[in-house]
Amino acid sequence: MGTVFSFDVTYGGGLAVPRAVEAAVASLHTADAVFSKYRPDSQLSRLARGGLALAECDPVVAEVLRLCERARERTGGWFSAGYAGGLDPTGLVKGWAVERAARMIADAGAYGVCVNGGGDVQLLGEPEPGRRWRVGVTDPLRRDALATVVEGAGELAVATSGTAERGHHVLDPHTGRPPLGAAVSVTVVTRSLTDADAWATAAFAMGATARRWLEAVPDAEGFAVGGDGETWQTSGFARTSAARTALGIR
Template sequence: MGSTGHLVVAGGPETDLVQAARSRLEGLESLWSRFRADSELCRLNASPGRWVELSPPTVAVVRQAVRAWEATDGLFDPTVLPALEAAGYTGSFEDLPREQLSAPRLDRVPGCAGIDVRDDRVRLPPGVRLELGGIGKGYAADLVAQELLAAGATGACVNLGGDVRAAGTAPGNATWVVGVEDEARPGTDLAWLGLREGAVATSTRLRRRWRQRGQERHHLIDPSTAAPTANEVTTVTVVAGEAHWAEVLAKAALIAGVDAGRALLETHQVAGLLMKKDGTAHPAGPWERFVAWTPNCGGISPASAG
């Protein structure tokens, strides 16, 4: 998934559960990676106009991606893959040259209207290819956290590249604490968030960056322009019930901009924090309800938890 992951398991046979969760995550990555030719996602993308039989997790994440596109009026769009490649994100990020030649510019993103999902099959219309990176990380965190509880853990916290799902009881019957890193100042925290149960996801355009013909590029594509978003918002963090939904809304709010992004989060009744290029913070919904610490509170923050 191109990210660092952390697993915390409370109760149960911890060693066995952690190893099983690691294996499960590796299996999901092998299904959804666009950089592995044998993945189910690549097989689906290579079969336009044809029904493709897929495993239940893949069908489920595609179905959730289409629903997210509908719920955000297209701000979240898993069909941006050709636009992402045109912007230069053509391989695993760690292997990308930081200066790239320009590619033909796309003028539109097709959207999800023609995608069919039935039982264990999916059919993509010609010209549509999916990118499941963000929602896939969140969905994997949700799935693994719930599977850990079902396997006997009393609590589980799964962090996949900043998409965090906390479920069950934290160690010592405490609140799960998730550190929100200041993306403009890596290694420092903007806040700690306290959760009894739920999810936190952050979307930012400050990390995965490169240059294309002298221009800055990043991986967050605005579906309305088929190009990397260029508004004033650099980072959005969302607190929601599920990690994949927090990821979807964080990305959609970043693409929408400050005012429309805050309105989107409040419409969906989630908490969020939008950061602008000038360093100002714009909370949305019941953000303060989850804040357990900020630098202005005094004290010293520990290493970021997600």
């Protein structure tokens, strides 16, 4: 997927969790092979150019496309996997793949799981009993500094969309241009990284209207940095150190 992944796992011993980590890593490689836009032989590439039918693809392709359609409906069209007649679910697929990998490890008996895919993070459980995870969000204007810190335990996902890493790669689906009034980065905090990844993409594409939209999304909070360094956050973001009360995270 053109980025770095890392795992932080706490468990009580035995072989089940290490084997699950190996399986989770393999699942990420498989997701990359299936969904890569840069591999002409990937199932996504072949599906997009009409060389492969959806029924011939791995079932995960249909699953991801269903999730993309759900995201399109829930964002009022601001998230789209089919802009200009193309097929590009990459605004959701990384979050989906990371969340799936994290849940594979937790289901094997780990009591603390952190999977980080290029700065988008799915957290489950606790890093150790009684301690919360802390996720630093990089300041897009000062890469050696943090813009904010998200803290919590249980199910927690943090995704950021912006221009710092890849330039203007998120476009307004209605115009095909960079969004008007867009922040430099938008971070979304919720329980599921599949949702957080898609919602961060949609919120960035919305530009100036993103804050109002995020305020209405249940169980989600947002934080953004503007090009002038000014920040905004949804009304529940700051509660009890970065929104864990608002999200019902213990």
